[in-house]
Each structure stands twice: as structure tokens, then as C-alpha cells.
Amino acid sequence: MYSRAYKASVTIPPLLWVTVFLLIPYAILFCYSFWSVSPAQVIVHNWNLQDYLQLARNPIYVHVLLRSMRIAASVTVFALLLGYPLAYYLSFHAAKRKDLLYQLVIIPLWASYLVRGYAWKTILGSDGVLNGFLQYLHITHKPVAFFLYSPFAVVITLTHIYTPFTLLPIYASLEHIPRNLVEASHDLGSSPWSTFRRVILPLSLPGVLAGATFAFVLTLGDFLAPLLVGGPSGIMISNVVVSLFGAAYNWPLGAAISFCMMLLVVTLLFITERLEKRLAVS
Amino acid sequence: MNGGFQSPRAPLLLSIYASLVYAFLYFPIVVLVVYSFNGSGVGGFPPAHWTLDWYRQLFGDGALWEAVWNSVIVAVVAVTIALGLGLPAALALERTNFPGKALFRRLVLLPLILPGIITGLSLLMLFVAVGMKLSLVTITLGHGTALISVATTEIFAGLQKLERAQEEASLDLGANHWKTFWRVTFPNLRVALIAAGLLIFTLSLDEIAVSFFLIGRANTLPLEIWSRLRRGITPEINAISTLILVFSIAMILLWYRLRTRLQHAEEARAPLVPASIEGETA
Numbered sequence: 001m002y003s004r005a006y007k008a009s010v011t012i013p014p015l016l017w018v019t020v021f022l023l024i025p026y027a028i029l030f031c032y033s034f035w036s037v038s039p040a041q042v043i044v045h046n047w048n049l050q051d052y053l054q055l056a057r058n059p060i061y062v063h064v065l066l067r068s069m070r071i072a073a074s075v076t077v078f079a080l081l082l083g084y085p086l087a088y089y090l091s092f093h094a095a096k097r098k099d100l101l102y103q104l105v106i107i108p109l110w111a112s113y114l115v116r117g118y119a120w121k122t123i124l125g126s127d128g129v130l131n132g133f134l135q136y137l138h139i140t141h142k143p144v145a146f147f148l149y150s151p152f153a154v155v156i157t158l159t160h161i162y163t164p165f166t167l168l169p170i171y172a173s174l175e176h177i178p179r180n181l182v183e184a185s186h187d188l189g190s191s192p193w194s195t196f197r198r199v200i201l202p203l204s205l206p207g208v209l210a211g212a213t214f215a216f217v218l219t220l221g222d223f224l225a226p227l228l229v230g231g232p233s234g235i236m237i238s239n240v241v242v243s244l245f246g247a248a249y250n251w252p253l254g255a256a257i258s259f260c261m262m263l264l265v266v267t268l269l270f271i272t273e274r275l276e277k278r279l280a281v282s
Numbered sequence: 283m284n285g286g287f288q289s290p291r292a293p294l295l296l297s298i299y300a301s302l303v304y305a306f307l308y309f310p311i312v313v314l315v316v317y318s319f320n321g322s323g324v325g326g327f328p329p330a331h332w333t334l335d336w337y338r339q340l341f342g343d344g345a346l347w348e349a350v351w352n353s354v355i356v357a358v359v360a361v362t363i364a365l366g367l368g369l370p371a372a373l374a375l376e377r378t379n380f381p382g383k384a385l386f387r388r389l390v391l392l393p394l395i396l397p398g399i400i401t402g403l404s405l406l407m408l409f410v411a412v413g414m415k416l417s418l419v420t421i422t423l424g425h426g427t428a429l430i431s432v433a434t435t436e437i438f439a440g441l442q443k444l445e446r447a448q449e450e451a452s453l454d455l456g457a458n459h460w461k462t463f464w465r466v467t468f469p470n471l472r473v474a475l476i477a478a479g480l481l482i483f484t485l486s487l488d489e490i491a492v493s494f495f496l497i498g499r500a501n502t503l504p505l506e507i508w509s510r511l512r513r514g515i516t517p518e519i520n521a522i523s524t525l526i527l528v529f530s531i532a533m534i535l536l537w538y539r540l541r542t543r544l545q546h547a548e549e550a551r552a553p554l555v556p557a558s559i560e561g562e563t564a
Contacts, residue, residue, distance in 0.1 A: 002378050006459045011380060014371035014430065018389050021427040025404030028411055082303045089300040093292035099542075101304075106538055108307045110481065111530045112488040114504045115523040118511065119310035122317060122324045122520070129313055132327030160310065163303070192293075214395070221397020224490060228511070238399050245403065245495070254403070262400055269395060 026262070032255035041249060051256035061240065061257070068236040071154055072219040076166075078159040079215040080208065083167035087207075088200070091174035092182075102171075109164035117228045120157040124148040124229060149231025157225045162218055166211035173207025174200070206276040213272045217265050237261065311527060318520035336521040346522060349506035356422045356502055357486035361479050363426030368433025368478070373463075375434070376441040391435070393428040398491025401428050406495045417498035424492045429482045436481065436541075440474025441467075477540035484533040488526070 034047045055061045086105070094101050108116070123129045124147040131143040147153060177200060185195040223238035230236070237257065244254030292300075317324055321331025340346065371390050375383065393401050405424050406416075414420060444467065452462040490504040497505055503526070507519060 002459055007374070007378050007380055010370040010374040010378065011386070014367045014374070014390060014434075015386065017367050017427070017430070021405065021408070021423065022389065022392065022401075025408040028407045029400075029404040032407060082306065085296060086300050086303045089292060089296055093296065103535065103538055104304060105307075107531050107534055108311070110484060110534045111311075112504070112523070112526050114488065114490050114507060115314065115526055116310060118507070118515075118519065118523060119314040121511075122515065123310060123313055125325055127323070127325040129317070129325055129327055132325055136327045160306065163307065217395060218397060221399050223399055224494075238397065241399060241403070242494075245406075251407075255407070258400055258403055262396070265396060265400075 029255050029262075030259055032252050033259045035252040035255075037250050037252060043251060051253045052260075054253065055256060055260065061237075064235060064240055065237050067151070068220055068238075071151055071158070071234075071236060072216045074155045075158045075162060075219040076212050076215040078155065079163045079166040080212060082159070082163045083211060084170055084204075084208065087167045087171040087174055088196075090171055105164050105167055105171075108160075109168065113161060113224070116161055117157055117225055120153070120160065121148065121228050124153050124156070148229055149234065151230070151234045153229040153231075154225050154234040154236070157229050158219050158222060161225070162215045165214040165218065169210035169214070170204060170207040173204045173210075177203045206279045209272050209276050209279070213268060217268060221261065221265070314520055315524045315527070318517055318524045320517055320520075324515050324517050324520060336517040339518050340521045340525075343518070346503075346506060349501045349503045352418055352500050353487050353503040356418055356425060357483045359422045360425035360429055360486040361482045363422070364429040364433040364482050365437075365475060365479055367426075367430050368437050369475070371430065371434045372437035372441055376438050391431045394431040394435070398428070398489075399495075402492040402495035405492070409496070415498060416496055418500050418502075420496040420498065421493050421502060424496045425486045425489055428489075428492050429485060432482055432485065433478050436478035437471070437474055439541075440471055440478070443474075444470050473540050473543065477537045480533050480537045480540070484530050484537075488530060 032043075033051055034049070035043055035045050036048070036050055038044050090098060090101055090105070121128075125131070126143040126145055126148060128148065130147055131140070134140045134144065135142075181199055181203075182195060185199045186192075190198070220236075221238055223236065223242050226234045226236045226239050227242075230239075238261075241254045241257050241261075244250045244257070316329055318336055319332050319334070320329040321333040321335065322329070371386075374380070375387055375390075380386075402424060405420070405427070409416065409420050448466050448470070449462055452466045453459070457465065488504060489502075490508065493502055493505055494508075501509065503522075507522065510519060
């Protein structure tokens with residue numbers, strides 16, 4: 001029904017832009033990952049798998065990747081533990097305040113990442129607000145150093161940043177549960193807990209899955225929180241990439257790590273999308 | 283959305299838990315704002331010597347305002363790019379069918395979920411490959427590209443809420459698709475476009491992960507703050523962060539109001555992607 005010219009004019013400009021500014025750059029990144037850096041610090045276009053082999057052989061990279069995945073998994077778990085009950089509360093119990101309370105979630109979702117990361121730095125620092133508070137109450141006498149510059153600090157900061165991202169898909173899936181199903185379960189004598197466990201929770205799983213994917217993927221790719229609050233023990237895989245593109249000057253190796261990350265992310269998205277569809281059907 | 287059923291009253295424990303999650307989400311923000319008025323530095327407890335000095339210092343800080351100005355210019359152009367390409371992309375996805383549509387959708391939306399580091403790095407490699415110097419222009423292109431995804435989902439949602447009848451009437455009365463678009467669809471879509479523009483403007487203003495790799499000599503505001511964090515933190519950063527937050531929150535609320543004003547028109551049809559969060563998709 002739409003003319004060819006119309007279709008072309010709505011598809012070609014965005015397609016062209018995305019090709020030039022996303023597809024081609026990804027392709028260049030992929031090419032880089034097969035090149036190497038000569039001892040004279042020049043990038044040599046000799047195609048081989050050296051960078052990938054180095055990643056597999058050098059335990060440092062594997063170690064940092066595993067740590068990043070651990071941090072990402074912790075953030076995901078905490079974000080779900082905080083996000084799910086709040087989403088449930090919003091959807092089923094917020095009544096008239098629903099709209100207001102929903103907006104209170106949207107605000108930290110979109111409000112400045114940097115500002116919120118910085119706020120945690122001022123709270124967790126050794127001269128920070130938390131240490132000041134503990135000493136004020138005479139709970140501790142010296143600043144507790146491990147608050148800042150530790151994986152703990154990264155997890156707490158990123159949990160704070162990504163909880164709203166996790167909450168929203170869960171909330172959306174809870175909102176889509178037909179209320180008469182819940183009522184039927186009540187009427188048939190189920191306790192609130194068993195209604196939750198046997199009706200609501202299974203129906204909200206696609207949202208949980210989407211939310212968990214958000215938290216995991218976005219944490220895995222984060223390099224700013226580790227720089228802000230992580231310190232040497234909180235270094236994550238993206239920080240390695242950043243240093244390879246900066247002072248360590250090995251773009252090809254950095255590109256190889258980035259490509260692996262991208263592959264991991266896309267695979268994860270593919271799997272969860274499949275799972276979501278299956279959960280939605282059954 | 284599904285009015286009617288609400289459980290009579292929230293279990294006490296759930297209400298308490300929900301309040302604690304809100305407390306966690308807003309605690310750092312409150313601390314940040316409070317300490318921007320603290321005469322005795324960014325940390326320590328209790329805050330003492332209330333003062334506006336940090337704001338005074340802020341208003342005399344030339345480098346900071348230059349960065350603000352840079353950020354505004356970048357954001358305005360990024361909004362133009364993102365809307366200019368997001369509009370046709372949304373029309374293509376919502377109104378037409380073409381081979382490769384699923385792939386097209388995935389590609390356009392990829393920057394939503396792909397960590398910023400990957401978008402930033404691959405664009406960096408593109409700009410190096412074509413010999414383009416890093417500057418505000420490269421940052422703008424990066425923001426524009428990454429935010430097409432947000433524009434597309436927002437406009438897509440707006441299109442779903444439009445009454446099709448008017449468009450169909452226009453077509454039946456002999457107007458072609460172009461005329462129908464400019465005379466009927468576009469005017470009806472204005473609020474959605476303004477709302478999307480506000481959100482994209484805010485996100486661009488706050489963006490740091492992509493900008494991090496594309497920065498030339500001139501700083502955007504988040505990068506200016508970032509470079510200052512390395513030199514040590516002062517409550518002046520709390521003060522500028524507070525202003526950023528106030529601005530962001532105002533814009534987000536405005537966006538949300540405009541967006542929900544559209545909602546009454548029609549129950550949303552299937553979202554762009556299952557379990558999508560507001561304007562965000564997996």
C-alpha cells in the first residue's frame with residue numbers, strides 16, 4: 001500500500017546513517033582485532049589471531065574478565081532484590097500514588113550517571129560522609145578504608161545506577177498480568193503468597209529476564225564506576241580496554257577484547273530474547 | 283492501564299521495604315545536594331558552616347561555563363540528528379513492511395543496550411580511519427548515532443497512540459502518503475517529538491561513556507567535571523552536580539508529563555520489543 005518512493009525515503013536515510021556510523025565502525029573494530037603493534041609502536045596490518053591467543057593464554061585477562069562477570073552478577077542479583085519488590089509494590093499496592101511513585105523511579109533512571117557516581121565517591125571516601133558519620137557516632141575511630149576503592153564500592157554504585165533499569169521491565173510485565181487471574185486465584189482460596197508464587201511470579205519472568213539482562217550487560221561494559229570508586233582491586237574488563245587504547249597503546253588487543261565483549265553481549269541478548277518469547281508463550 | 287483490581291492494602295513489610303528502596307535510590311542525591319552547601323568540604327559528618335560560597339565560585343568559573351556551552355551546542359545538534367533519523371526509522375518500523383525489517387530494528391536499537399564503550403571505541407576507529415580530528419563534531423556525531431535508538435522507540439510509541447482513522451480518511455480522500463504525513467501524521471506527532479527531543483537533550487547533556495573516547499580539545503560538561511575529579515574533589519563539584527540534577531529532573535518530569543498526556547488516546551498496541559521498559563528496549 002505504501003509507494004516504493006515513500007518506503008525508500010523512510011528506510012534509506014536511517015539505514016545509511018547506521019551503516020556508516022555503526023556497521024562500518026564495528027567492522028573496523030573487527031579488523032583491528034587481527035592486527036598487531038610493532039615494537040616501534042606502529043600498528044601493523046598483518047592478519048593473524050595473535051591477539052585472541054594472547055587473551056586466552058595470559059591469565060590476567062581471564063582473571064579480570066571473571067572478576068567483571070562476578071561484579072556484574074552481584075549487581076544483577078542486588079538490582080533484582082531491590083527492583084522486584086518495589087515493582088510489585090508499584091503495580092499491586094501503590095493505589096492512588098502509583099503515578100507519583102512511578103515518576104520517582106523514572107528520575108534516577110535518566111538522571112546523570114556521572115553525578116550519581118560522584119555522589120557515591122563522596123559518601124564512601126576515606127574522608128567521606130559514611131566514615132564521618134561512623135566516627136561521629138563513635139562506632140569506628142579511624143576511617144574504614146575498604147568502603148572506597150574496592151569491588152564492594154563498584155557493586156554498590158552500579159546497583160544504585162542500574163536498579164531502575166532492572167525495575168522497569170519487571171513493572172511492565174507485572175502491569176500486563178490480567179487482574180482477573182489474580183482475583184480468580186484469590187477467590188479459589190489461594191493465600192496471597194501462593195498466588196504470588198504460582199500466578200504472578202511465573203507471569204512476570206519475562207520482565208525479570210529483561211531486567212537482569214540490562215543490569216548484567218550494562219555493568220559488564222562499565223568502565224567509569226571502577227575509575228571513580230573501584231581502585232586497583234575494582235578494575236574491570238572495560239578498564240583494561242581503556243588502558244590499551246590509552247597509555248598501554250595496543251589498539252589491536254583492545255579491539256580483540258571489545259569484540260569478545262560484543263559477542264558476549266549479543267549472544268546473551270539472543271538467548272534471553274528466545275527465553276522471553278518462550279516464557280511469554282507458555 | 284489495568285485499573286480495577288488493587289489489593290486492599292499493602293502488607294506492612296512490603297511497604298517498609300519499598301520505602302527503603304526509595305531511600306537507597308535518593309540517599310546519594312540528597313547527600314550530594316546537602317554537601318553543596320557545606321562550608322567544611324565534601325565529606326565529614328555532620329555538615330557544618332552552611333554557605334553559598336561554592337555556588338558563588340561556580341558562577342565565576344569560566345572554564346566550567348564554556349563546557350556548559352559546548353554541551354548545549356552538542357546536545358542541540360544531537361537532538362536534530364536523532365529526531366531527523368529516528369522519525370523515518372520509527373515510521374518504517376511502525377507503518378511499513380520491508381525485507382530485513384527485523385535486522386534493521388536490531389541495528390538501530392543496538393546502542394540502547396550495547397555498553398557505551400563499544401559504540402565510543404568503534405566510532406573512534408572510524409574517525410581515525412578517515413583521518414577526522416577529534417573535536418566537538420565527533421562527540422556530536424557519537425551522541426546523535428547512539429541516541430537515534432531512543433528517538434526511534436519514543437516516536438514509535440507516539441505513532442502507536444495516534445488514531446489511524448484520520449490518516450486513512452486523508453488517504454481515502456485522495457491525498458498521497460507524503461501529503462498525509464505532513465498534513466495529518468506530523469502535526470499529531472508534535473507532542474511526541476517534543477517529548478523525545480527533551481529526553482534526548484538531557485541524555486546528551488549528561489552523556490560521558492561515548493564522549494570519553496571522542497573528545498578533542500574542547501570539553502563537554504561531564505568531561506570537564508571528570509577531569510576535575512582527577513585533580514581532587516571540592517564542593518564546587520557538588521554545586522554544579524546539584525544544578526545538573528535540578529535541570530535533568532525538571533526535563534525528565536516534563537518529558538514524562540508530555541508522554542503520558544498522549545496515553546489516553548488509545549491503549550498501547552504491542553510495544554516495539556516485548557517487555558520493553560519506557561522508551562528502552564532489550
